[in-house]
Structure formats: structure tokens, C-alpha cells
Amino acid sequence: MSHWRFETSEEDKVVKVYDTKILRKLWRYARPYLKLLILNLFLLLSLTAFDLLLPYLQKIGVDNYIMPRGREYYGKEELPGLEESEGRKFLDTGKIPGWKLRELESRGVLSPEKYYILSCEKEDLVRGRKYFKTEKHIFISPDELKGMNIKEKLALREGDIKGLGKVVLVYFMFVFLIFVFTYLQIYSLEYVAQRITYDIREELQRKLFSLSLSFFDKNPTGRLVTRVTNDVKAMNQFFTSVLVFIVKDFFIIFGILFIMFKLNPFLASFMLFFAPIIFLFAFFLGRKIRDAFRNIRAKLAKINSYLQESLTGIRVIQAFAGEKYARERFRSINTEFFLAAIRLITLLAFFYPFVEFISTLATAGVIYFGGKGILSSLFTFGSLVAFLSYIHRFFQPIKDLADKYHITQSAFAAAERIFTLLEEKEYLPEPERPVYPGIKGEIEFRNVWFSYDTEWVLKDVSFRIKPGEKVAFVGYTGAGKTTIINLILRLYDVKKGEILIDGVDIRKLEKGYLRRHIAIVSQDPFLFAGTMKDNITLWEEIPEERLKMAVEVSNLGILLEKREKGLLTEVGERGEGLSTGEKQLITIARALAFDCSIIIFDEATSSVDPETEHLIQEALWKVMEGRTTLIIAHRLSTIKRVGRIFVIHRGRIVEEGTHRELIERKGIYESLYRLQELRE
Helix, strand or coil, rough: CCCHHHHHHHHHCCCCCHHHHHHHHHHHHHHHHHHHHHHHHHHHHHHHHHCCCCCCHHHHHHHHHHHHCCCEEEECCCCCCCEEEECCCEEEEEHHHHHHHHHHHHHHCCCEEHHHHHHHHHHHHHCCCCCCEEECEEEEEEHCCCCHHHHHHHHHHHHHHHHHHHHHHHHHHHHHHHHHHHHHHHHHHHHHHHHHHHHHHHHHHHHHHCCCCCHHHHHHHHHHHHHHHHHHHHHHHHHHHHHHHHHHHHHHHHHHHHHHHHHCCCHHHHHHHCHHHHHHHHHHHHHHHHHHHHHHHHHHHHHHHHHHHHHCHHHHHHHCHHHHHHHHHHHHHHHHHHHHHHHHHHHHHHHHHHHHHHHHHHHHHHHHHHHHHHHHHCCHHHHHHHHHEEEHHHCCCCCCCHHHHHHHHHHHHHHHHHHHHHHCCCCCCCCCCCCCCHHHHHHHEEEEECCCCCCEEEEEEEECCCCCCCCEEEEECCHHHHHHHHHCCCCCCCEEEEEEEEEEEEHCCCCCHHHCCCEEEECCCCCCCCCCCHHCCCCCCCCCCHHHHHHHHCCCCHHHCCCHHHHHHCCCCHHHCCCCHHHHHHHHHHHHCCCCCEEEECCCCCCCCHHHHHHHHHHHHCCCCCCCEEEECCHHHHHHCHHHHHHHHCCCCEEECHHHHEEEEEEEEHHHHHHHHHHH
16 A cells, blocks of 8 residues: 655655764764774875975975075074175075075065075086185076086086985875875775665665565655665765865865965965855855755655656556656656756856866966065065965865765765664564464454554454464455455554464564464565575575475476476566466465465465466365465355355454355355356
């Protein structure tokens, strides 16, 4: 019985998500892998440090070994790297911290002209040119090197080339460490993420299998499949792209700001001006993006639900030429999904160019002010190179944080639905102290009332079936026959009254223990993809003797004679390739193979031809010996030999007796029987 409609799906209701609550729930799954997460965090912090050092190494390479770093000094303060020549002081600015160098420049104690610093051993190469020699070095203007060929210049700056080589070697060492640490970090993080999503899927599967049928009556299968697939995938993205990386992004942002302020406070302040603009913009769009993600998930669930329903009923659609209606219905749902996706794309398409626009503005400003600083000797060329590199690194994590914010919105919207399902209370509870009686097959209903929604399906039903007794339930469609079977299997719980098996209320038995002692052959046979043997044993270990008996008694052997592989014959999804009668033979063999104390036949022979039906009926009577047997009968001619027949009408047992007794009573049973005789 289905109570849901796509047009009023619960998915469409927007519920406020409390992020901290969801994070606490997610933490329960991440906690078992805390050590790996800590290792991952260490690797990320190391990678962050290496990443921040690379531009600074570029600055060192440019300022200390490519650009001239010697300056004439007019001050009186003693400084490291200070040397004298001919009564003039020269300073190696590569040995002066950036903040100190800016202070000296602001005081005007450094000459605007810059000098290459060479080893005294190179003096022979610069004879005839103007230079200043100290005890350790030669200071020479770049203009004095004009006219030299490349070979002479390389020989002259041999020391700078060696120094630059060391910087490059250190640079490549960091690059190699970044490669190794990145591999370890990605592998460990993906492993943790896969383990967490594996655990969530396992818990979802256990939860779904524990819920009562009433829950599935109200929830489309496609929506539930979306929980286990798409929603879990969205949460996986949160673990792999957000959970640990967000720490790295914050460290990169603050690390870059620290270095930038060390390099040049003015340019760093200029850069910092743009950051709040992006953060505020991301926060403003964040709520809209979350709603858009939630809406997309809802529409996707509707698509999955409809496809699952329509593909399952494809034979009915084609048989009744319903393709046009099916297409129109799907087009309507698909259009809803398309419009929801377009809204999300519109938001994201506006966000990313905006961030790029701000980043470009900041870069242009740094080039202008940094270039002006170089021209006025307030800024080094290497510092500008490093600054431009840091700009890219600065805005990238900001864009990543915005990206991660969007992923987080999608993940939280998915987690909201996953945890709603995991917290679903519509299930049949297991007893706190279960009992395990040796089930012989006695069944008793005591004043049982039951309803699926508001209307009573069973009303004060009472009866008792002795162990080994064979009974049948008959009545008009909707009288409550199948409901009685569902209650015996405890697929639903009674609203009032109680059901007892061998004198024990079935609510005191474990559901699995109860159902292992009951075999059912339904009117609508269901087969799984696999072999015939798999569908008989349901992948459990069944003794070969019992399996052979089940095949013979069910007359499945007649079917197997036509199959080369016998029981190993492959069966398609839902028994594709087999007739309805052949499927029924397999489900009958399945019931017999489990050797249960109670057997239920829900008009099990209604879909086979008369000859096969006769053979099965004869075999079943042999198998029924010693077992409690319940038969839901629509064809009354098949139940003449049972001990008792219960006639159900409008949820009540109105007649009870043997076939002959009920015929003589000339009540509802007699009317049903005569009506069927006329039809046949």
C-alpha cells in the first residue's frame, strides 16, 4: 500500500540545518580514525610550511644572487654585512632583515645606486673598470659590466651562480618533499574518508533492513537509494575536500599574511583590504547556495523514485500504451531538476568570476605600488616576485574556502537527510529479554485489531491453529487475509490484542528467530539476480539432501531437465527469462528447502498451468505433514482437503468450518464457491 506522492514529497520541505549538531554526529564516525586524521593534519601543516617557503626562496634567489644587493651606507650604526673602502661604507643588504632595510631606506642612509658584490679573487676580471675593494669583497656597479661577453660575466659572477644553485637545490628538495607528503596525505585522507562512508553505508543498510514495512509504504525506493548513494557521496566529498583541508587553507592565509607583513606592511595591508569583501560575499551567497543544493537533492530523489517505479512497472506501461503519460510525468520532474540546477549554476557562475575579478584587481594594485617602490628604491625586485607569487597563493585558499563552503552546504543538506533516516523511529523493536521456545507451530490470535492508517483492517480477530494443522483463509479482496500473514511474520505490529506462537507473544521473540521458523510462498514470486540455487538457498548453507528433496517435491526437477546447467542456471533480475509458473516453482522449492515448522501459501499455485498445479498440490500435501500450514486461497477448489477454513469479511472472521460444513451453511463461503464455479 503506497501513501506517498511526488507532488507533496517531504524532500521539498526546507528544514533549518544546525551545523554544529551535524558536525557532532559526523564526529562519531571520524573518531575511530583519529590517529590517521592527526597524521593527515601533520602532513598538511608540513605541506603548508613547504608551500609558504617556496616563494620566499624565489625572493632569496632573486635578491641575493641575481639582482645587485650592495648599497653605499651613510649612517653611523654598526650593521652586519658592513664593509669599508676608501673611507666609504658599503652594505650587503642581503644580510639585513626586511623591516630593518625599510627603516634604513626611510631614513635616507642608503644610496639609490646598487652594486654587485664579487669575491676579491675576481679583481683581475674587472681591472680597468671603476669598483670599490674592501678586505673581503669588490663592490661594482652593473653599468661597469656592460660590454663584457657572456663568458666573462659568468666567470665574474661564479659565486652568485653557485649560491643560486644551492637555492635551487633547496627549492627542488622542498618540491620533492611536497610530492612525497602530498601522496601520503591524499592516500591517508582518502582511506579515512572511504572508511567513514563505508561505515555510514553499513549503518544505513542495517537501519533500512530494521525498519517496518509501514515505513517503506510511505517512502519511495528511489528516495532511499539516493540516501545510500548520492547523499553518502556528498558526505564523502566533505571528508576528502573539507574536513582537513580547511585547516590548511586557514594556515596558508594567515601564514601568507604574516610573511607579507614582514616583506612590506603597506602592500600587505592593501591585500588584506580585499579579503573581507570575498568572505562577506561568500557568506551572503552561502545560504542561497545551501538551499539550491538541498533543492537539487530533493529533485534528484524524485527522479530516482520515479525511474525506479516506472522501470519496475515497464510491462504495465507498455501493455496499456502509457508511454506518453510516463514521458510527460518524467519531463515534469526532470524540468524541476533542470531549473533547480540552473539556479545553482547561476549562483556559482556569479561567484567564481567575482573572486577572480577581485584577485586581478589586487594583483594589478601590487604591481603598481610594488613597481613604484622598486623605482624609488623602497622595495626589492625579489620581494615583488615573492609578493606576486603569494597573491596567487593567498586568493587560492580563499576561493577554496568558498568552494569548501559550497561542498559543506551540499554535504550538510545530504547529512541532514541521512541522519533523519538513521534516527527514524518507525521500526519494530526487538524484545529486551527475548525467549527462544522450540517452535512447534501453534498459532493463536487474541482479539487482534490492526490498521495501516486510520481505517481498521482487522477487527477483534481471534482464532487458534494447532501444531501441524492445515487451515485456509478465504474472503473477498481487501478482507484482510494477507494482513493476517503479515502480522504472523511480524512485518507489522498489532494495534490491539496479541498474537502467540506456542503460547508466547511474538513480540517477545527475536524477529529473525521467528521468521526462520516460517516459510512463505507468495502469490507474486520474487527472484534475485543469481543462479537458481542461490534463489532457493538465499545464499545460505542448505544440506544437499534437503535441497534435492525440495527440488523433487516442488517438481522443479522437470524445469531443470530443460536447463544444461541445472541449479547453476543464471537467473536475471526479478527472474527475467523465466515464466511466472517457473518462478513459482523456484519459490516453492525455496520454502521447502528451509524445513520450517510453519508454511504459508499465499495462493502459491495460482500462476501455474492446471497439470503442473495438480502435481504441485499432490507434492505439497506430502510436505505439509507434521507442519502447520496456512493457505490464502482465491481458488476455493484447492482447499477442500484442509482441516478448517476461516472466512474473513470486512476485517472479521464471520465463518469457520470444513468445506462441506461451510457449503451447507449457505453463507458467504457458499456464495463465493458457487460464483467461482459459474466463472470456471
